[in-house]
Amino acid sequence: MSFALETAANPENLRRVAIDPVSRVEGHGKVTILLDDNNKVHQVRLHIVEFRGFEKFIQGRPYWEVPVMVQRLCGICPVSHHLAASKALDAIIGAKHLTPTAEKMRRLMHYGQILQSHALHFFHLCSPDLLFGFDSDIAKRNIVGVAEKHPEIAKQGILLRKFGQEVIRLTAGKRIHGTGAVPGGVNKSLSIAERDELLKDIYQMVTWARGAVHLVKEMHHQNPELYNSFGAFRANFMSLVGFDGGLDLYHGQLRARDESGNILFEGVDYRNYTQIIEEEVKNWSYMKFPYLKSMGKEKGWYRVGPLSRIQNCDFISTPLAEIERRDFIEYSGVMPMHAPLGYHWARMIEMLHATEMIKDLLHYNDIMGSDLMVTGERGFEGVGVIEAPRGTLIHHYRVDENDLVTMCNLIVSTTHNNQAMNEAVRRVAQQYLHGHEVTEGLLNHIEVAVRAFDPCLSCATHALGKMPLQVEVLDAAGQQLSSLSRSSEGTVSTPLSAP
Amino acid sequence: MSQNNKTPHNKNQATFILDGKTIPFTEGQTIIQAAMASGEYIPHLCFNPEFKPHGSCKICTVTANGRQAASCTQQTQADMVVESNTKPINDERRALLQMLFVEGNHFCPSCEKSGDCQLQATAYELNMMSPHFDHFSPDRPLDSSHAEYLLDYNRCILCSLCARASSDVDGKNVFSLAGRGIKTHLIVNAKSGKLADTDFTGDDKAAHVCPVGVIIKKRVGFAVPIGKRSFDEHPISATPHPKVRDV
Incomplete structure (x- = not known):
């Protein structure tokens, strides 16, 4: 099926404008826009142009390698993949309940990840747009420009991220691509010195994170017209929530709401995700389009990530973040906030929550314990779900009796948001480009909409063997000699044979 | 490149020169065995002091009196001049x-x-x-x-x-x-x-x-967490083989 502005009726007579690559996002993607002679928009697509293959080459590898191997999907939130895989493989080795030390160390690692990723996204990638304006001087619209004009904000952003990375280093062994989580638990706990090193700075981090929430909240209050309407569209939303209904980014059960905030389902055991989520493949993107099975392809697409999580949970367990969540909900009114720029506000509330959680965890002696791993009855299939910085992350594995992986399915946060991001860029194209001469500033509006979701395009292109492909062989003059096509069903055809 | 577990040097013992250093050896010792006993590192992979030398990987190649040789199979001779840690060999x-x-x-x-x-x-x-x-x-x-x-x-x-x-x-x-x-x-x-x-x-x-x-x-x-693995704290040249004292 096709959505409005997804596919132009007569593309052959239209002018093509491409934003390639989309900048200040993780990974490589592009936006293409088809315009007629009057600059009216007929087609807008966010394309993911990377092509990887983790789901395939993980097959045949021993299961205990998986948490370390799959985190190479990403250099920004490897911890999320590391932990989601570890959670899935806990089931393979029969670890039903982790030790208190393992559970808290994994959570500490995860909240360190949330902190550093959210800080990176807001301060380094997006604050230039928000502080200077979407069509401001491109030469200044970057983190260096922020450092010159707003040095205190830039400094806090850099140090918040650095602190998050230090939490990761001390829990996983390295700032990027560590090995802390293993099936059944963790391989290390904190020493007293390591705990004290983090405690020394955590209170400052909480203060700065709170300041970041206030900064973005003020932006909403100062310019509600822009912030409430830019690229806005209504959508269902989904996330994990804790078993008590509170915000829990590490573990819980699936809950989804419709665009009015009514609960579609809740209390769903994430191991049954295949019963509620289906993925559609389209021939113009390497990224799949998930949707809620019960609502079908047209109505069932949904949004994940901070904007969903903050509005999906009933409360936040840490006091400062809970105050901010209530402010957010009050500002939104009766209906949930759907505006993409609301992501930034929600993201900063989560960052504040992450700092509070880190502070709380550091006060448990369990994080310095020595009981690190458990095992139990061997299993052969495991599903691990975590709320990664960008949204719900699903890892699913099957392992044979000789300990080798036979099946791997990953649904990453950015993939869940595929249709939502396409909707956002189409709305922005209609709002700002339609009928206007295209300028760099106007095109940056499109990128601002994409950036709001904090997409990780590297993570989102992990599949192999399921994507439609077309290979063309051209001679030196550009004439097609042969071509090979594979449909989304896997059927291979050769429409034109070599002469 | 030197390792930390040197054996004491007897003044009457025969010696050879390794990268300018005087290294004692006993009869029958290969160059790498004598070097290891003195805490000197010569890069190697197929050599393990617990087993008969194999001489296949060639990583331990040195020049001994000007001629290239696998230091795991080449027996040491008195006053032999051996070069190992040089740019051409590395x-x-x-x-x-x-x-x-x-x-x-x-x-x-x-x-x-x-x-x-x-x-x-x-x-x-x-x-x-x-x-x-x-x-x-x-x-x-x-x-x-x-x-x-x-x-x-x-x-x-x-x-x-x-x-x-x-x-x-x-x-x-x-x-x-x-x-x-x-x-x-x-x-x-x-x-x-x-x-x-x-x-x-x-x-x-x-x-x-x-x-x-x-x-x-x-x-x-x-x-085993990062930081506790064999070569996390020190490079291999400063990490003695666990069995080197038995050579």
């Missing part, structure tokens, strides 16, 4: 390492032996920054048939230590190198070609000598 060693890396499938980022692997540590020691050559990317399926051990042939560097341990210590002949030249490969002694069909056990010496990540005890994985 350049050749680096090229050998690069060939080993591209002939197999060595994915250090997800290998559980990372930090404990002699191939990786030697590559760091010799400042190998890239594989340089085109990867062969061979298709080498894992053998996961054994209940407790796994063979990942992708990482084999044909050092034959497992074969020597199995025959010389275990008396079993579980492992052997088959084929010739570039087609040389590790095999196990079973009609099925599967480790489960051999008499290999985890108590065998062969289970514990692999310098890379071919013979892997199952379900251990990344249990």
Whole structure:
């Protein structure tokens, strides 16, 4: 099926404008826009142009390698993949309940990840747009420009991220691509010195994170017209929530709401995700389009990530973040906030929550314990779900009796948001480009909409063997000699044979 | 490049010169054995002081009185002048390492032996920054048939230590190198070609000598955290072989 502005009726007579690559996002993607002679928009697509293959080459590898191997999907939130895989493989080795030390160390690692990723996204990638304006001087619209004009904000952003990375280093062994989580638990706990090193700075981090929430909240209050309407569209939303209904980014059960905030389902055991989520493949993107099975392809697409999580949970367990969540909900009114720029506000509330959680965890002696791993009855299939910085992350594995992986399915946060991001860029194209001469500033509006979701395009292109492909062989003059096509069903055809 | 476990020097003992240093030796010692006994590091992979030298990897090549020789098989002579840690020799060693890396499938980022692997540590020691050559990317399926051990042939560097341990210590002949030249490969002694069909056990010496990540005890994985692995704190040149004192 096709959505409005997804596919132009007569593309052959239209002018093509491409934003390639989309900048200040993780990974490589592009936006293409088809315009007629009057600059009216007929087609807008966010394309993911990377092509990887983790789901395939993980097959045949021993299961205990998986948490370390799959985190190479990403250099920004490897911890999320590391932990989601570890959670899935806990089931393979029969670890039903982790030790208190393992559970808290994994959570500490995860909240360190949330902190550093959210800080990176807001301060380094997006604050230039928000502080200077979407069509401001491109030469200044970057983190260096922020450092010159707003040095205190830039400094806090850099140090918040650095602190998050230090939490990761001390829990996983390295700032990027560590090995802390293993099936059944963790391989290390904190020493007293390591705990004290983090405690020394955590209170400052909480203060700065709170300041970041206030900064973005003020932006909403100062310019509600822009912030409430830019690229806005209504959508269902989904996330994990804790078993008590509170915000829990590490573990819980699936809950989804419709665009009015009514609960579609809740209390769903994430191991049954295949019963509620289906993925559609389209021939113009390497990224799949998930949707809620019960609502079908047209109505069932949904949004994940901070904007969903903050509005999906009933409360936040840490006091400062809970105050901010209530402010957010009050500002939104009766209906949930759907505006993409609301992501930034929600993201900063989560960052504040992450700092509070880190502070709380550091006060448990369990994080310095020595009981690190458990095992139990061997299993052969495991599903691990975590709320990664960008949204719900699903890892699913099957392992044979000789300990080798036979099946791997990953649904990453950015993939869940595929249709939502396409909707956002189409709305922005209609709002700002339609009928206007295209300028760099106007095109940056499109990128601002994409950036709001904090997409990780590297993570989102992990599949192999399921994507439609077309290979063309051209001679030196550009004439097609042969071509090979594979449909989304896997059927291979050769429409034109070599002469 | 020196290691920390030197043996005392008897003034009447015969000596040779290694990179300008006077090194004592006893009759019958090879250059690398004498160097190790004095705490001097010569890069090596197929040599292990517990086993008869094999002389196959050539990483330990030195010049002895001006002629190239494998220091693991070349016996030391009095007043011999040996050069090891020189740019030309280290350049050749680096090229050998690069060939080993591209002939197999060595994915250090997800290998559980990372930090404990002699191939990786030697590559760091010799400042190998890239594989340089085109990867062969061979298709080498894992053998996961054994209940407790796994063979990942992708990482084999044909050092034959497992074969020597199995025959010389275990008396079993579980492992052997088959084929010739570039087609040389590790095999196990079973009609099925599967480790489960051999008499290999985890108590065998062969289970514990692999310098890379071919013979892997199952379900251990990344249990040792970063910072506690063999080569995390010190480079291989400053990490004495655990059995070096027995030489």
